[in-house]
Amino acid sequence: MADGDARQLSGVPSAPYDPPEFLSDVPGSYPWRVLHERHPALIEKVRAATPYDIRVNRALDLLLEEIEGVMEPLEGSAHDRDLWESWDRGHIGRRWDDAPFLWAESYFYRKLLSAVGYFGPGAWQGVDPFEPFKQAELSGEAVDEELRELDALAALPPGERAQTLTLRALWGNRADLVFRVAAGPELAGRESGLVADDSELLWSLIGGERAGVPDVPGLSVVSDVPGVPGASGVSGARGPSGASGPSGAPDDEADRGVAGRAGVARICLVADNAGSELLPDLVLIDHLLHARGTGEVVLHVKPLPYYVSDATPADVLACLRRMSAAGGEAGEVAGRLRAALGSGRLLVRAHAFSCAPLPYREMPVGMREDFASASLTIMKGDLNYRRLVGDRAWPHTTPFAEATAYFPGPVAALRTLKSEVAVGLDGDVVKALEATGRPWLTTGAHGLIQARP
Ligand SMILES: O=P(O)(O)OC[C@@]1(O)O[C@H](CO)[C@@H](O)[C@@H]1O
The missing domain is CATH 3.40.50.10880 (Uncharacterised protein PF01937, DUF89, domain 3)
Incomplete structure (x- = not known):
């Protein structure tokens, strides 16, 4: 179950005729609603399901704020920061809304895990926030x-x-x-x-x-x-x-x-x-x-x-x-x-x-x-x-x-x-x-x- 080659991309090029990717930048569109309605609702449900401490709750507040603005990089100490940088296609540092829907949605889940302390150290390390x-x-x-x-x-x-x-x-x-x-x-x-x-x-x-x-x-x-x-x-x-x-x-x-x-x-x-x-x-x-x-x-x-x-x-x-x-x-x-x-x-x-x-x-x-x-x-x-x-x-x-x-x-x-x-x-x-x-x-x-x- 290791993941040793995760950064070794196959180098298969995109086909030139590919249609445009879905973005999240059109208010009211499906991707926009996922990012701006479902994700905040999910944060609240996660908060309600587990009696997290004040640190986690503050981190969740920060994530709620962040998703209305710019995608911040992962913390410098994050074990998978290099991996996410290798997956980045120039989206980190730009508005969440301007990234492809798939990219932004996936990054949200990664950031949610950080916010709830999943990667530790600390009491919440390894605790699946969705387990309840x-x-x-x-x-x-x-x-x-x-x-x-x-x-x-x-x-x-x-x-x-x-x-x-x-x-x-x-x-x-x-x-x-x-x-x-x-x-x-x-x-x-x-x-x-x-x-x-x-x-x-x-x-x-x-x-x-x-x-x-x-x-x-x-x-x-x-x-x-x-x-x-x-x-x-x-x-x-x-x-x-x-x-x-x-x-x-x-x-x-x-x-x-x-x-x-x-x-x-x-x-x-x-x-x-x-x-x-x-x-x-x-x-x-x-x-x-x-x-x-x-x-x-x-x-x-x-x-x-x-x-x-x-x-x-x-x-x-x-x-x-x-x-x-x-x-x-x-x-x-x-x-x-x-x-x-x-x-x-x-x-x-x-x-x-x-x-x-x-x-x-x-x-x-x-x-x-x-x-x-x-x-x-x-x-x-x-x-x-x-x-x-x-x-x-x-x-x-x-x-x-x-x-x-x-x-x-x-x-x-x-x-x-x-x-x-x-x-x-x-x-x-x-x-x-x-x-x-x-x-x-x-x-x-x-x-x-x-x-x-
Ligand atoms: O892969 P699943 O579980 O069938 O569907 C997950 C999913 O429906 O959730 C998102 C909406 O919140 C969609 O963008 C996404 O494809």
């Missing part, structure tokens, strides 16, 4: 109900089970505490639908057994042979044999387990929220390992509390405990996942770049190699989607494959729409959504499943 919200959600009755439903799910025919697990992992993305804690009741009901559905392609990329969907030979096989998806066309990419030299070695080389065996599919799942989103993600992972013959799954989580409910390693453990305590099929799943962690078939990574304010196009070499050697990377959630395609005003009909062409291997997105970026939509679908006259991009009411080989 995460804990309340995870222990709620809705989660009991969802875990109980797993008993019936286990009996479904394979094809139906696969589709149900995909949809649960997708709609689990509604469980975003940014919305619940700081945004009021904006989240729409569950009944509305998918605006793009590449689930057939997704499952063909996953491979293995599934009734009704023919397996595509070769796509589920991770290989270091050029030309096999996941390994080709990537400078310095190496296959799962793990044979790269020290300069190209990923941060957690020692973690590589069964993917080193030829012919074994390896899937990366880049998690988003903890609790009710991570639970179905873990169930999906269990299905891949237990029922689909996936050799290895790499679960990427955040190294730090971030965007309120984003999953950290501690949240993975909390979910496992919750499932074990629930018993039934949930308990079985937890037991299998614990065994997979022990045997190395399930790896958890918490890379520093997972909290970077930058798109995946700029990911560092180690992370790039990780995704390059996967037969499929599944990106969960809105923030990962923004980082995957770029947080830009893309025409919504831009092909998903075009916006993700730089990505070093097959990639899929499972996301509910909670910000203004969207690609890969059918023109008629966009027209129909626009014709409703209601907001559809930012409410979480709609979801998408997109994939490209």
